[in-house]
Amino acid sequence: xxxxxxxxxxxxxxxxxxxxxxxxxxxxxxxxxxxxxxxxxxxxxxxxxxxxxxxxxxxxxxxxxxxxxxxxxxxxxxxxxxxxxxxxxxxxxxxxxxxxxxxxxxxxxxxxxxxxxxxxxxxxxxxxxxxxxxxxxxxxxxxxxxxxxxxxxxxxxxxxxxxxxxxxxxxxxxxxxxxxxxxxxxxxxxxxxxxxxxxxxxxxxxxxxxxxxxxxxxxxxxxxxxxxxxxxxxxxxxxxxxxxxxxxxxxxxxxxxxxxxxxxxxxxxx
Amino acid sequence: xxxxxxxxxxxxxxxxxxxxxxxxxxxxxxxxxxxxxxxxxxxxxxxxxxxxxxxxxxxxxxxxxxxxxxxxxxxxxxxxxxxxxxxxxxxxxxxxxxxxxxxxxxxxxxxxxxxxxxxxxxxxxxxxxxxxxxxxxxxxxxxxxxxxxxxxxxxxxxxxxxxxxxxxxxxxxxxxxxxxxxxxxxxxxxxxxxxxxxxxxxxxxxxxxxxxxxxxxxxxxxxxxxx
Numbered sequence: 001x002x003x004x005x006x007x008x009x010x011x012x013x014x015x016x017x018x019x020x021x022x023x024x025x026x027x028x029x030x031x032x033x034x035x036x037x038x039x040x041x042x043x044x045x046x047x048x049x050x051x052x053x054x055x056x057x058x059x060x061x062x063x064x065x066x067x068x069x070x071x072x073x074x075x076x077x078x079x080x081x082x083x084x085x086x087x088x089x090x091x092x093x094x095x096x097x098x099x100x101x102x103x104x105x106x107x108x109x110x111x112x113x114x115x116x117x118x119x120x121x122x123x124x125x126x127x128x129x130x131x132x133x134x135x136x137x138x139x140x141x142x143x144x145x146x147x148x149x150x151x152x153x154x155x156x157x158x159x160x161x162x163x164x165x166x167x168x169x170x171x172x173x174x175x176x177x178x179x180x181x182x183x184x185x186x187x188x189x190x191x192x193x194x195x196x197x198x199x200x201x202x203x204x205x206x207x208x209x210x211x212x213x214x215x216x217x218x219x220x221x222x223x224x225x226x227x228x229x230x231x232x233x234x235x236x237x238x239x240x241x242x243x244x245x246x247x248x249x250x251x252x253x254x255x256x257x258x259x260x261x262x263x264x265x266x267x268x269x270x
Numbered sequence: 271x272x273x274x275x276x277x278x279x280x281x282x283x284x285x286x287x288x289x290x291x292x293x294x295x296x297x298x299x300x301x302x303x304x305x306x307x308x309x310x311x312x313x314x315x316x317x318x319x320x321x322x323x324x325x326x327x328x329x330x331x332x333x334x335x336x337x338x339x340x341x342x343x344x345x346x347x348x349x350x351x352x353x354x355x356x357x358x359x360x361x362x363x364x365x366x367x368x369x370x371x372x373x374x375x376x377x378x379x380x381x382x383x384x385x386x387x388x389x390x391x392x393x394x395x396x397x398x399x400x401x402x403x404x405x406x407x408x409x410x411x412x413x414x415x416x417x418x419x420x421x422x423x424x425x426x427x428x429x430x431x432x433x434x435x436x437x438x439x440x441x442x443x444x445x446x447x448x449x450x451x452x453x454x455x456x457x458x459x460x461x462x463x464x465x466x467x468x469x470x471x472x473x474x475x476x477x478x479x480x481x482x483x484x485x486x487x488x489x490x491x492x493x494x495x496x497x
Contacts, residue, residue, distance in 0.1 A: 150401055153419045157400025203398050203417065 002110035005117050006135035006173075008159075010151030012122030014143045015180035018216055018226065020119035021049045022235070023139070025225035026242035028083035032114040035074065038088040039131035040121035041096055047087040050077065051223020061089040064101030070108055079228060084113070094127035106134050124158055133164050137174040137245075139207060143181045144193040149201055152177075156204060176207035178241060182254060183212040195255055208241030210234050211254040282466040283315045283368075285350065285446040288323040291335055300342050312343045317368050317446060318360075321351035329362035336363060350446065369409050369427060369445050392428075399424065399438065406444075420460055429453070441468075443487075452485040453497065467492055 007020045017040075024036035037060060038046035047053040052075045058068035077083035086109075089096065109116050120131035132138065138159055142152040156175060160166060163173050179198055186192040199206055215232035219225060226235040227242075233254060240250040290296050304311045316339055320326045326335075326349075336346040348366035349356065357367045393407035395414045401421030405412065411428035422438035424430055427445040429452065436454040443450030443465035450464050457478055461470050464487045475494060484497045 150420060153401040154421065157403050157419075157422075160397070160400065161403075201417075201419070 002113050003115055003136045004106060004110075004134050005115060005137045005139060006120055006132045006159075007117060007139045007141060008120035008128060008132055008155055009122065009141040009148070010124060010128075010153075010155035011143070011148045014141050014148050015210070015216075016122070016141050017045045017049050017119055018220065019139065019141050019178060019180065019210075019238070020046060020117050021219075021225040022227045022238040023242060023245075024085075024115070024117045025077075025080065025083055025227045026238055027115050027117075027246075028077070028080045029227065029239075030242065030246065031082065033082045033084075033112065034115040034117065035084040035086055035109055035113050036117040036119060037086040038119050039097070039127055040119065041088050041127060042090065042093040043121065044088045044090050046119050047075075047085065048223060049220050050085045050225065052077070052085050052087070053223070056087045059087050059089045060105070061092050061096045063105055064096070064098055070105070079224075094121070094125070094130075097127060097130045099130060099133065102130055103134065124154060128155070129158070129162060132159055132173075133162070135159070135163055135173050136165075137176070139176050139178050140202070140204065141178050141180055142198060142202070144179055144183075144187065144195075144198055146193070149193065149198055153202055156202065175204050176245070177202055177204045178207050178210065180210040181212045182209045184254065184257060188257075195252075206252070207244055208237055209252055209255050210237045210241070281315070282444070283317050283347070283446060284344075284466065285317050285319050285448075286339070286344075288318050288320040288326055288335070291318075291338070292323070297338070297342075304342055304344075308343070313345055314343075315347045316344045317348045317350050318346060318365075319350045319446075320356055326352075326356055327359055329359045332360045332365055333363045336365070393426070398434075401438070409445075426450070439463075442485075448487045448490075450487075453483075455482050456480060457483045457494075462492065464492060 007016050009016050020036050024034045027034040036046060038044050041061060047056055055075050058073040062068040063070055063073050073086060075085045077085060106116060118131045121127040140152050140156060142148050159173050159175060165171065165173050179195060183192055187194045195209055211233050213232055213234035215229050216226055216234050219229060226232050227238050229235045237254055240253065243250050318335055325331060339346045346365065348368045349360045350368040351370050352360060352367060390410040392411040392413050395405060396416060398416040399405060399414060399418040399422040401419040404423040407426035409427050412424055412426035413431045414424065415433045417434040418424060418432055418436050418438045420437045425441045425444045427447060429450050430440045430442045432454040435456040435458055437458045439461040440452050440459055441463040442452045446465050448465040452462055452464065458480060459471060461468055462485055467487055469492050478494050478496060482497045484495045486493055
């Protein structure tokens with residue numbers, strides 16, 4: 001049975017699109033047929049981060065409005081046969097997201113895909129609400145920083161009360177915390193909230209901690225989801241997070257000081 | 271699509287005890303209180319609490335009370351703790367009937383065909399109260415057994431108990447019950463209020479921050495006690 005996962009945060013700029021891309025690629029690498037959909041109508045970024053911006057013909061809004069069918073809009077990733085991207089419109093805005101249209105599209109996608117990832121826009125308005133409405137699972141992307149934590153708390157509250165599952169009194173959306181841009185040095189210096197601080201405030205299970213890494217910017221700029229970069233600590237952390245999501249046990253890396261090898265010390269942090 | 275034309279809303283309304291109205295020094299004291307903050311009291315809605323007071327059985331008496339209060343710029347909008355006959359008399363001059371206060375005195379009704387309705391059970395919330403969420407326990411106490419996030423709001427006509435960290439707002443005695451109290455395991459509140467008297471985070475004594483505290487209204491002032 002296909003599972004719809006929303007990647008949301010409330011706060012903007014914390015790593016939703018990076019996470020959506022990495023998670024989708026991670027699931028595809030594990031053999032699951034996965035599609036990642038951009039819900040940020042008018043401010044689309046997913047196509048850039050996935051490296052398919054030059055192949056966009058039809059988009060999510062076209063399909064919702066019946067101007068094109070799913071096959072014309074879905075873009076197959078060149079690196080992995082299991083991975084598909086569903087870009088959105090850049091010229092329209094979030095009013096174009098009609099809930100019944102979105103439902104129809106998701107129902108059709110569920111016939112062929114194992115996982116459907118919804119990359120939510122920031123905020124708590126129509127775009128974000130539509131992205132989370134049909135979710136079975138949610139990944140709350142949070143930076144270890146007070147405003148991000150406050151906004152994540154808000155979006156968790158909204159997920160608990162305004163998702164379709166909540167409205168229909170069905171089993172609740174399965175909510176997970178993903179802490180991103182974690183900088184262990186700053187946490188040790190007391191400049192940044194720790195994992196435990198955030199866990200205490202948000203009270204949701206921790207899916208993973210993604211360390212701050214320069215490789216993420218490189219990944220966006222080259223249109224390569226960070227999990228495809230073997231040298232990236234963030235990429236490795238995403239792979240761990242995907243494994244945990246699939247039910248495996250993985251120790252949380254990047255939250256304790258690692259023993260540094262001689263060459264690491266010589267050349268500085270990766 | 272059905273629309274509710276009359277929606278629920280929450281207001282803080284002041285209460286004047288009818289017994290005080292009978293006191294000869296009442297008007298003088300009232301004038302002094304209003305004088306301290308005239309803008310706050312101008313056109314402020316007021317409810318007359320007729321508990322434990324004889325009389326107030328005719329529309330005229332309510333009209334007179336209303337006129338006295340109006341003289342001091344207050345607007346009498348309703349009565350509280352009124353017996354059925356008093357409610358009728360008050361209604362005759364356009365006054366509403368407000369929910370009774372939690373602690374009901376032994377005002378034995380002359381004869382009642384049916385037993386009084388059972389006291390409403392406390393409202394229990396066991397999941398974390400997230401930022402942006404408002405919970406209102408109408409006519410009863412509110413018990414929360416999880417954390418209350420900053421930006422969340424708890425309102426109760428009765429007491430509020432938080433067996434967890436209280437980081438948001440807590441407003442007890444929302445219908446004017448000055449005997450309501452707030453209890454929490456960990457005080458980190460943005461604002462606490464009992465019957466409209468409030469303190470913001472900055473005003474909370476720092477020695478109680480982060481601790482188990484009981485907050486009550488004593489002599490019209492919010493007092494905190496470690497529990």
